[in-house]
Amino acid sequence: MYENILTEIQERIAIITINRPQSLNALNSKTISELSDAFGKFNEDDQIRVIVLTGSGEKSFVAGADIKEFSDFKTPEAEELARNGQNILFNKIENLNKPVIAAVNGFALGGGLELALACHIRYASENAKLGLPEVTLGLIPGYGGTQRLPKLVGKGLANELIFSAKMLPAARAKEIGLVNEVFSPEDLLPKTLELATTIVRNSPMAISKAIEAVNLSDTEKGFDAEIKSFGQLFEMEDKKEGVAAFLEKRKPAF
Template sequence: MNYESIKLNIEDKIATLTINRPDSLNALNAQVFSDLDQAFDLLAADQSVRCIIVTGSGEKSFVAGADIKEFSSYNAEEAKALSKRGHIIFSKIENLNKPVIAAINGFALGGGLELAMACHIRYASDNAKLGLPEVTLGLIPGYGGTQRLPKLVGKGMANEMIFSAKMISAEKAKSVGLVNDIFSQQELLEKAKELAAQIAKNSPQGIAKAIEAVNASETEHGMSKEIDCFGDLFAKDDFKEGVSAFLEKRKPSFN
């Protein structure tokens, strides 16, 4: 498919999705949301894709927030619809049946950080700056930021970031658990691809169930979800192949 605001490349079971609005530092607008929605539907259904990397074009910005011009005249009901659309798309990413890695190559602010937090794993370049500046506009994070950030960094740090609107460095983000690792700008995408390639070798059925179980960990049903997911996998082809390969002392081949 052709997209107006993103580039999508699929190679060796890895999809690289690049948000491509460099003139606006890859800011999120209605077109980006539409393209993301369609692209992730396609990637979820494409059995040749085992892992997805999301990044931004250029070396300055992953996503520098929402396109404020687009919603500056919205009324309350229009704003709620905008927030709901962001929630739906970012939840789709969070609950996708295959891992999504954010390669944060610069600014990840506002909606950009919320997009990164919806991904399962976050790598950052050493020049990355992360923050939620919405209160400087008289707003709050509206695409899940107030819910996902406390789970990642704790309530106190989340409150500090949201209330102060300050940006933090990649080093600080790693120290509080917001990003998994840091690399140079030149290494970032390659390191994300290395991780994606390692993930792609493993059972897609197992990983899909792992995502489901981990995402249930914050609910009261997390333990029972894990039990169900564990049991369900015993009826899957990947389990049979994985056990056979182990017993036969060979590498598994998951199709």
């Protein structure tokens, strides 16, 4: 069905693997389009509770954008490239109703790091290298890197990473909060799926509302969104089941 990505489902968890090993899984327009389609379909599938995103092999999650595709662009084309990519993929991931966990299995550079930043949770392998090298090309990140990175690590560290274009090892990325956990390459996907399995057991309605509220946490609407969602959940089936299970001393069946 897809040329550049692989998809599979395990126990209500969808796994999307970017599969362009010959180019270290670099993002081109077709890959972005296929990812957008896959995320959209899994988001609409009620059987899927969590989505895991990774890259093929152990060398690269996504080594960046496919520079050959846009090397001759002028301003209008470049703006459209960034706007379209953000709308159909990066913003889409961030605002999905379901959690997306990035399993960063190697290089996550440029658009690759921006893709990981759009995910709700990031796990990384010990051999991962993360960075935004766009200024070495005379550019800046165009898929949300200048906006999402400061929210995770603060403006000072974000500026340092963007201005210097240096690559961070996984251990340092964990120290600054860029990734949640670091594992050996062979343990990365099993540990990611372990977390996904834990999330699957919880209320999908509550998690969807939590994603929405957390995404608004740095805006004036954040507290109101939390209060509104908190109230709305009281009339939803998941809350009724969760409270009943608690009172009956059993596990909830969401």
